[in-house]
Amino acid sequence: MTQPSAKSPMTMAQIAAATGVSVATVSKVINQRSDVAPATRERVEKALAEQGYILNRAARSLRQGHSGQIDFLVGQELNSYYAFEILRGVEEALLTTDVRVVLASTHAHREREQQWRQRLSAGAIDGAVLVLADKRSFYLQELHRRSIPSVVVDPFGELGPQDLSVSATNWAGGKLATEYLLSLGHRRIAALMGEPAHPCTQDRLAGYRHALQMADVPVDPSLTRFADFHVEQAHQEMAQLLALPELPTAVFVGNDEQCMGVYRALAERGLTVPHDMSVLGFDDMPYAQWMTPALTTIHQPLLEMGRVATKMVLRLIADEPVETVRVELATPLVARLSCAPRRRRKGFRILPAG
Amino acid sequence: MTQPSAKSPMTMAQIAAATGVSVATVSKVINQRSDVAPATRERVEKALAEQGYILNRAARSLRQGHSGQIDFLVGQELNSYYAFEILRGVEEALLTTDVRVVLASTHAHREREQQWRQRLSAGAIDGAVLVLADKRSFYLQELHRRSIPSVVVDPFGELGPQDLSVSATNWAGGKLATEYLLSLGHRRIAALMGEPAHPCTQDRLAGYRHALQMADVPVDPSLTRFADFHVEQAHQEMAQLLALPELPTAVFVGNDEQCMGVYRALAERGLTVPHDMSVLGFDDMPYAQWMTPALTTIHQPLLEMGRVATKMVLRLIADEPVETVRVELATPLVARLSCAPRRRRKGFRILPAG
Numbered sequence: 001m002t003q004p005s006a007k008s009p010m011t012m013a014q015i016a017a018a019t020g021v022s023v024a025t026v027s028k029v030i031n032q033r034s035d036v037a038p039a040t041r042e043r044v045e046k047a048l049a050e051q052g053y054i055l056n057r058a059a060r061s062l063r064q065g066h067s068g069q070i071d072f073l074v075g076q077e078l079n080s081y082y083a084f085e086i087l088r089g090v091e092e093a094l095l096t097t098d099v100r101v102v103l104a105s106t107h108a109h110r111e112r113e114q115q116w117r118q119r120l121s122a123g124a125i126d127g128a129v130l131v132l133a134d135k136r137s138f139y140l141q142e143l144h145r146r147s148i149p150s151v152v153v154d155p156f157g158e159l160g161p162q163d164l165s166v167s168a169t170n171w172a173g174g175k176l177a178t179e180y181l182l183s184l185g186h187r188r189i190a191a192l193m194g195e196p197a198h199p200c201t202q203d204r205l206a207g208y209r210h211a212l213q214m215a216d217v218p219v220d221p222s223l224t225r226f227a228d229f230h231v232e233q234a235h236q237e238m239a240q241l242l243a244l245p246e247l248p249t250a251v252f253v254g255n256d257e258q259c260m261g262v263y264r265a266l267a268e269r270g271l272t273v274p275h276d277m278s279v280l281g282f283d284d285m286p287y288a289q290w291m292t293p294a295l296t297t298i299h300q301p302l303l304e305m306g307r308v309a310t311k312m313v314l315r316l317i318a319d320e321p322v323e324t325v326r327v328e329l330a331t332p333l334v335a336r337l338s339c340a341p342r343r344r345r346k347g348f349r350i351l352p353a354g
Numbered sequence: 355m356t357q358p359s360a361k362s363p364m365t366m367a368q369i370a371a372a373t374g375v376s377v378a379t380v381s382k383v384i385n386q387r388s389d390v391a392p393a394t395r396e397r398v399e400k401a402l403a404e405q406g407y408i409l410n411r412a413a414r415s416l417r418q419g420h421s422g423q424i425d426f427l428v429g430q431e432l433n434s435y436y437a438f439e440i441l442r443g444v445e446e447a448l449l450t451t452d453v454r455v456v457l458a459s460t461h462a463h464r465e466r467e468q469q470w471r472q473r474l475s476a477g478a479i480d481g482a483v484l485v486l487a488d489k490r491s492f493y494l495q496e497l498h499r500r501s502i503p504s505v506v507v508d509p510f511g512e513l514g515p516q517d518l519s520v521s522a523t524n525w526a527g528g529k530l531a532t533e534y535l536l537s538l539g540h541r542r543i544a545a546l547m548g549e550p551a552h553p554c555t556q557d558r559l560a561g562y563r564h565a566l567q568m569a570d571v572p573v574d575p576s577l578t579r580f581a582d583f584h585v586e587q588a589h590q591e592m593a594q595l596l597a598l599p600e601l602p603t604a605v606f607v608g609n610d611e612q613c614m615g616v617y618r619a620l621a622e623r624g625l626t627v628p629h630d631m632s633v634l635g636f637d638d639m640p641y642a643q644w645m646t647p648a649l650t651t652i653h654q655p656l657l658e659m660g661r662v663a664t665k666m667v668l669r670l671i672a673d674e675p676v677e678t679v680r681v682e683l684a685t686p687l688v689a690r691l692s693c694a695p696r697r698r699r700k701g702f703r704i705l706p707a708g
Contacts, residue, residue, distance in 0.1 A: 042499075045475060069456070084438045091457055098469045100456050102423070103445055115452045121399060231644045260644040267646045287641065290585045290614040292621045 019047045070094075070313055071104040071116075071125045073139045075132035075156060080229070081257070081285060082302060083131055086153055089306025090129055097314065099126070106138075113138065120146050127313040129306065132156040135163060149316030151309040156198060164316075166309040166327045170200045173298040173331035174207025177252045177280050180296075180333055182215045185342035186250040186278060189217075190241050192262065194229040194254030201226070201254065204282065208252055223248055227258065235261030242269050249342050250278035256285045259295055259338075274340035284334050294336035301329045373401045424448075424667055425458035425470075425479045427493045429486035429510060434583070435611070435639060436656060437485055440507050443660025444483055451668065453480070460492075467492065474500050481667040483660065486510040489517060503670030505663040510552060518670075520663040520681045524554045527652040527685035528561025531606045531634050534650075534687055536569045539696035540604040540632060543571075544595050546616065548583040548608030555580070555608065558636065562606055577602055581612060589615030596623050603696050604632035610639045613649055613692075628694035638688050648690035655683045 016023045021040060028036050029044040036044075072090055074083050090101050102125065106112040119125060120142060127149040133140055134157030143150045144162075152165040159165055181189050191208050193201045209219050225241060227233035234253065241248060242265060253259050259281040266277055273279050273293055281288060281297035288295040308329065312322050370377045375394060382390050383398040390398075426444055428437050444455050456479065460466040473479060474496060481503040487494055488511030497504045498516075506519040513519055535543050545562050547555045563573050579595060581587035588607065595602060596619060607613050613635040620631055627633050627647055635642060635651035642649040662683065666676050 079442070081435060081438070084435070087457075088433070091459075095461065095463070095466070098466075100458055100473075102454050102456050103441075104454055105445075107449065109449070112449070112452075119454075231641075257641075260641065260646075263646050264644060264648075287585075287611075287614065290618060292614075292617050292646075294618075 015044065015047050019043050066126050066317070067124050068098055069100050069102050069125050070310070070317075071119075071128040072101050073128055073130045073133070074105045075130070075137065075139075082229070082255070082283065085285070085302035086129075086131055086306035086309075089303040089308075090310045092303070093307040093310035093314070099314065101129075101310075104128075117142060120148060126317045129153060129309050129313060134158055135160045149313050151312045151316075153305050153309045154200065158199075162325070164312055164322065164325050164327075166305045166312070166329065167200070168300045168305065169328045169331045170203035171207040171210075173282060173300070174204030174252070175211045176207070176331070176333050177204075177282070177298050178208045178211035179215075180335070181250045181252065181278060181280060181339065182211060182217070184250070184278065184339060185344075186248075187217050187342070188220070188223065188246065188248045188250070190223040190225070190248035190251040192225050192227065192234060192237055192241065192251050192253045192258065194227060194258065196226040198229075204252075204254070227254065229255050229257065231257050231261040233261070234258030235265050238262045238265035239268075242266070242271075248277070250280070250339065252280050254282060256281040256283045256288045256291075256295060256297055259288075259297075260291065263291065273338050275343075278339035278342075280339055288334075289336060291338075293338050296336045296339040297334055298331050299334050300331055304329055369398065369401050373397050420480050420671070421478050422453050423456050423479050424453055424664070424671075425473075425482040426455050427482055427484045427487070428459045429484070429491065429493075436583070436609070436637070439639070439656035440483075440485055440660035440663075443657040443662075444664045446657070447661040447664035447668070453668065455483075458482075471496060474502060480671045483507060483663050483667060488512055489514045503667050505666045505670075507659050507663045508554065516679070518666060518676065518679050520659045520666070520683065521554070522654045522659065523682045523685045524557035525561040525564075527636060527654070528558030528606070529565045530561070530685070530687050531558075531636070531652050532562045532565035533569075534689070535604045535606065535632060535634060535693065536565065536571070538604070538632065538693060539698075540602075541571050541696070542574070542577065542600070542602045542604070544577040544579070544602035544605040546579050546581065546588060546591055546595065546605050546607045546612065548581060548612065550580040552583075558606075558608070581608065583609050583611065585611050585615040587615070588612030589619050592616045592619035593622075596620070596625075602631070604634070604693065607633060607635050610635040610637045610642045610645075610649060610651055613642075613651075614645065617645065627692050629697075632693035632696075634693055642688075643690060645692075647692050650690045650693040651688055652685050653688050654685055658683055 012026050013023055016026045021044060025036060025040060026044055029041050072087055094101060104116060106116050125148065128139065128143055130137065130139055130150055130152045132154060133152045134155055140150065140163065152159060152163060154167050155165045178189060191205060193205055195201055205224065212219050222244060225237045227237045238261060241251065251262060253262055259279055262279055263273060266273055271277055281295050282300060283302065284297045284299035288297050308327055315322050366380050367377055370380045375398060379390060379394060380398055383395050426441055448455060458470060460470050479502065482493065482497055484491065484493055484504055484506045486508060487506045488509055494504065494517065506513060506517060508521050509519045532543060545559060547559055549555055559578065566573050576598060579591045581591045592615060595605065605616060607616055613633055616633055617627060620627060625631055633649065635649050636654060637656065638651045638653035642651050662681055669676050
C-alpha cells in the first residue's frame with residue numbers, strides 16, 4: 001500500500017467506520033483477499049482511493065522480490081508468425097499462473113533500450129524469454145548483470161556456458177527430411193535453406209549432407225542455396241535452382257513460409273507439386289496443411305518451445321532447479337501431399353481428370 | 355524511490371561520497387535522467403541497491419497516476435494471425451513511447467479474471483486495447499467501472515454510446531468485392547462468409563446484396579453460406595457450394611484464411627482458380643499475395659486498426675480529446691490473380707504453356 005500524498009490519510013479504523021465494515025474487511029481489501037463480497041470491496045476500494053491510497057500490488061510484489069511480469073524479447077521485428085507461435089506458447093505456460101507477459105523488444109532503438117534498462121532497475125520484470133539471441137545480445141548481457149532469470153528460444157548464435165536455451169533438433173530434422181526424400185527414390189535433392197548465419201540452418205544442412213553421404217549420394221554444391229527465412233527471397237532462389245541445366249527432383253526448404261515462394265516459382269515454370277518436384281518444408285506452421293498441395297514438412301514445436309522456456313523461467317524465478325541448460329525438442333516429419341516418388345520415365349505424365 | 359527495509363539507509367550525500375560522485379549525479383540516477391555516463395550510473399545504482407533502495411519506476415509512475423502499461427485483451431484465444439496483426443499495430447504505436455503492452459487475456463478463467471481485476475485495482479494498467487468485444491464484455495464493464503480508458507478493435511457486437519471503437523468499412527468492402535466480380539462478368543456469385551453473428555459478416559453481406567441489387571442480379575439464397583473464420587469449416591462449406599446443381603462462377607469469401615480452404619475444395623474437384631472459379635478474400639494477410647494463385651482480396655488494415663486504437667488510448671490516458679467515438683478505416687480492393695472474367699463459352703479452354 002502506497003501513500004501518495006503528504007497530507008495525513010484516514011486510518012484503517014476510520015475507513016472501516018466510514019464505509020460501515022469491519023477493520024478486518026478493510027484489511028482484506030487492502031491485501032486483495034478473495035473472501036470479500038464484490039459490492040463491499042468496491043465500496044472500500046472507493047473510500048481508500050478517495051483517501052489517496054493506491055492498492056499497489058506491483059509495489060508490494062517488488063518488496064517481495066516479484067513483479068509478476070516477464071518480458072518477451074525478440075531479436076528482430078515482430079513480423080513473423082514464427083515469433084507469434086513462440087509467444088502463444090509463452091501465453092499458454094502462463095495461463096495457470098498470475099504472471100503476465102510484456103512485449104518489451106527494443107527494436108535496437110536507443111531510447112527504448114534505455115527505457116528497458118530502467119524497467120530492469122525498477123524491478124519491473126522477474127524474468128525474460130528471448131527469441132533469436134546469442135551471447136552478444138544486449139538483452140542477455142543486461143539481464144545477467146542484474147541476475148534476472150532468462151531463457152533463449154532458438155539461439156541465433158553461440159551462447160555462454162550459463163545461458164539456458166530451448167531449441168529444436170535441427171540436425172536430426174535435416175537428416176530426417178533428406179532420408180525421407182531418399183526413400184522416395186530422389187537422388188538430386190536441393191537444399192534451399194534460410195539465413196546461413198543462423199545455427200539452425202547450419203545444423204539442418206549438416207543433417208542433409210550426412211543423410212546424402214550415408215546413402216552414397218554425392219553432395220552437389222550447386223544444389224544448396226540460401227535465403228532469409230521469408231517468402232520473397234525463397235521465390236528468387238528457387239527460380240535460380242530452376243535455371244540449372246539439370247533440375248533437382250526434390251527440394252528441402254528452410255521453412256514453410258519459404259515453401260510458399262517455392263510453390264510460386266514452380267507454378268510460374270508450369271511445374272506441379274509433387275508431380276514435377278517434391279517440396280519438403282520445416283516448421284509445420286498451422287497453414288502448412290492448408291497449402292495446396294498440403295505441405296509435407298518437419299514439425300518444429302515452436303509453441304512447445306515457448307512453453308518449455310517459460311516454465312524454465314518460472315522455475316528459476318521460484319528458485320527451483322532446472323534439469324538441463326540446453327533443451328532440444330524433437331522434430332518429427334509430417335507426411336502430407338507435397339512429396340512423391342521420383343518419376344523414372346521422363347516425359348511420362350498422367351493427365352489430370354476433368 | 356521506495357525504501358523497502360526498516361533500517362535507516364544512507365542519505366543521498368552519503369551515497370554520493372561513497373561512490374565519488376556529486377549529489378546532483380545521485381539525484382539524476384534516482385530520477386533516471388539520461389545524462390549520466392553508463393559506468394557512473396551502474397556504480398550509483400549498485401550503491402543504492404546495497405542500501406536497500408529500489409529504483410521503483412513503476413511505483414513512482416503510480417503516484418503520477420501512470421503505470422506505463424496497457425493491456426491487450428482478446429475476446430477469445432490468441433490463435434489467429436488476425437489478432438497477431440492487430441497486436442503488431444499496437445506494438446508499432448508504442449514504439450516511440452515508453453508504454454509497453456501486456457498480454458492480459460483471461461480466457462474466461464475465473465481465477466485469471468480475479469487476478470486481472472486485482473491488476474486494475476492496483477493501478478497496474480493505464481488503458482486497454484480490446485479485440486472482438488461488445489458492450490456485455492467483462493473487460494469493458496470492469497474498465498468502465500474504474501474509468502480506465504479503452505478502445506475496442508473490430509467490435510463483435512453492439513457497443514454502448516460511450517464505447518470507442520476502430521473497425522473497417524465492412525459494408526463498403528463487401529460492396530466493392532461484389533462490384534469487382536460483377537465487372538468481370540460474373541452473375542452467379544456466391545458469398546461464403548464467416549461467423550454469422552459477427553457484425554462484420556452482416557455488414558459485408560449487406561454490401562454484397564446491395565451491389566447485386568444495384569446490378570439487377572437477383573440474390574440467390576442458396577449461394578450464401580456461413581462458417582467460422584477458420585480454414586476447416588470454409589473447406590466444408592465450399593464443398594457444399596460445389597454440390598449445387600448449378601455452380602457459381604465466383605465466390606466472395608469471409609477472410610483470407612478461409613480462402614485456403616476454398617482453394618483446397620476446388621483442387622479436390624479438379625477445378626482451377628481463376629479459370630473455373632474466381633475467388634475473392636477479405637483481410638489481405640501477408641500470405642495472401644503468396645498463395646498460388648495470388649489472392650485478390652479486400653484489404654482490411656488490421657495493423658493500422660491496432661495502431662489507431664492504441665493512439666486513441668494514449669490520447670485518453672494523456673487526457674487529450676479524441677476526435678470521434680467510432681473510427682472506420684477504408685478497405686480497398688487488392689487485385690491479384692485469383693479473379694478472372696467469366697468464361698462465356700462452356701468447355702473452351704486455353705491450354706497452359708509447357
